Amino acid sequence: MRQIALYGKGGIGKSTTSANLSAAFSEMNLDVMQIGCDPKHDSTRMLMHGRWIPTVLEQMYDQKKIKSEDIIYQGFGNIRCVEAGGPEPGIGCAGRGIIATFQLLEKMNSLYGDVIVYDVLGDVVCGGFAMPMRDGYAQEVYLVTSGELMSLYAANNICKAIARISERSTAKCRLAGVICNARNMENEQELVEEFAKRIGSKLICYIPRSNSVRTAEVNQMTVIEHDPTSEQAAVYRDCAKTMLDNTDLRIPTPLELEELEELAREYL
Amino acid sequence: MAGCTLTGALSVACFIPGAVTVVHAPNGCAHQTFSMLHALMNEAETKIVPEILVSGLSDKDVIFGGEACLSQALDRAAEKHPELIIVVTSCVPETIGDDCLAVCREHAFADRTLYIPTSGFLGGRAKDGENAALIGLSTLAAPAESIPGTVGIIGEKNLESEVEENFAEVSRLLDLLDLTVTVRFCRNAGIADLRKLGTVSCFILRDGRCADAGRELGKRFNRPVIGEFPRGLSGSIAFLQETGKACGLSADVIAEAISKETEHQKMMLERFANLSESEVCLGVEPFEGTLAVAREALKRLGMTESPEGIKVRLPFYLPVGVSGTMKMLYLWRRAILHG
Secondary structure (H helix, E strand, O other): OEEEEEEEOOOOOHHHHHHHHHHHHHHOOOOEEEEEEOOOOOOOOOOOOOOOOOOHHHHHHHOOOOOHHHHOEEOHHHOEEEEOOOOOOOOOOHHHHHHHHHHHHHHOOOOOOOEEEEEEOOOOOOHHHHHHHHOOOOOEEEEEEOOOHHHHHHHHHHHHHHHHHHOOOOOOOEEEEEEEEOOOOOOHHHHHHHHHHHOOOOEEEEEOOOHHHHHHHHOOOOHHHHOOOOHHHHHHHHHHHHHHHOOOOEOOOOOOHHHHHHHHHHOO | OOOEHHHHHHHHHOOOOOEEEEEEOOHHHHHHHHHHHHHHHHHOOOOOOOOEEEOOOOHHHHHHOOHHHHHHHHHHHHOOOOOEEEEEEOHHHHHHOOOHHHHHHHOOOHHHEEEEOOOHHHHOEHHHHHHHHHHHHHOOOOOOOOOOOEEEEEOOOOOOOOHHHHHHHHHHHHHHOOOEEEEEEOOOOOHHHHHHHHHOOEEEEOOHHHHHHHHHHHHHHOOOEEOOOOEHHHHHHHHHHHHHHHOOOOHHHHHHHHHHHHHHHHHHHHOOHHHOOOEEEEOOOOOOOHHHHHHHHHHHOOOEEOOOOEEEOOOOOOOEHHHHHHHHHHHHHHHHHHO
16 A cells, blocks of 8 residues: 655645545556545545535544544545544644544554545644654655745755654655646746755656646546546646656755755746 | 642632632543642641532544633533632643633633633643742732731642641731731632732741742732741741831830740740750751751750761651741650650
């Protein structure tokens, strides 16, 4: 079983990328599960044709005897969709919510299949969000970033978390690569490629900005489902294939802030 | 006393008749704290059963926020129609960011609810919890004109086995100065009594543990603060001197009180005259200051200290005034004369 996690700055397109990759994996006749690990609980919406599925945390506390069908919903391509959920912004502890979700999924023996895609909240703000990495769920971490400085900054911070966690003797978490979800900036691909190289990894996929993503989302579908013959769908399929073939997992070497800023300036 | 702020805050809040204390914490956390209080109260032969309610924070509340849980606990507390609801918090609501003050202010019983932000271990140790409770509860009292001849006792150690004996000793000394304790803050004093805090002319702290509260109260009510109960014999004389002066008594009144106390101490020591010339080995000092009190008594009785002497125990709590010293000497006499 491959356990792939996508981390990156909030709003960078992790959920869109995750959903399209899951759809691409399912087209390869793989048994796929996607777990949204964000209190926003919108990771799997496009796979569920716009449906907001009940979250694990809602179900966990509303029902006495929770069954797998209460939290796992079948979406496009028979992908098993799960949303961890969490508190309203500004209250409670979302990190603890992530931990509780994984404990429940583990207890229910629900973590199985050929590929599990974890779509994790952008900023690893506390131990709870690092838990999928720490406890061996997120074994192959992909950083989703654009060429914007703040996006690279967030990706670099996640590298710090991966590097720290990887030092543990029990750790299975490694950086598998960088995905550039482009904003169509000048020299963007070269910049992200260089960033990936400097942190000791590689750019595995460049996803150009495309109107087909917006169109698919408006129609509450992934690009793979809505416009399967489009160039963008082909990009996601290629990316999924590259990820499956990828065995080059590394411990990253995060950059100092000055180095990161200098890098961004070089590619202006 | 060890433990987190909850233990300290409850050791103050549990001794206010008519009040209910709400502990915003998981059940286990409150249980641990209460077990400790219960054990100490048993040792002190305290018969009161404190009104404590726990909000019972669960995993769900940790994730989604515990404010509703606190509000429900306040509802349950209000059903008991207490004169006052005191809210203390564990580390959990502090960690997850519950706005407990807002919940208390928005509750239907807000005018009778006092929020004390203790925050479990995040707020410090038991001592800090005691001070937070004393400072919080002092806000019940408005500044007032001081009544001459009155004093307030601050921060008695409610879980100490000799709390009433110590109070009696301090009252005896104050009586020599013609001073009266009108508020015991907080020792079995109702809410109405606690509100009189601003009327006393001087605050006497139980000891240095409540120094933070003493500073705050002294500043807020603009009153002198005596730092601790008298330690042993010479400490009692110093206490009379300092308290008399702080309360604005004349030098003659103070001198007369000291003279009476000197005579009282002399008479007390005469009762232990058969210990003179005994050679003793003092035990380990449980709290700083006990050895000094013991050595003074030893010297005044004509005893000597030697590693080869009869081993005598030092009291667990620092001896307060003459009565504390006398209790210590009884223990010594038993060891010296009867082994």
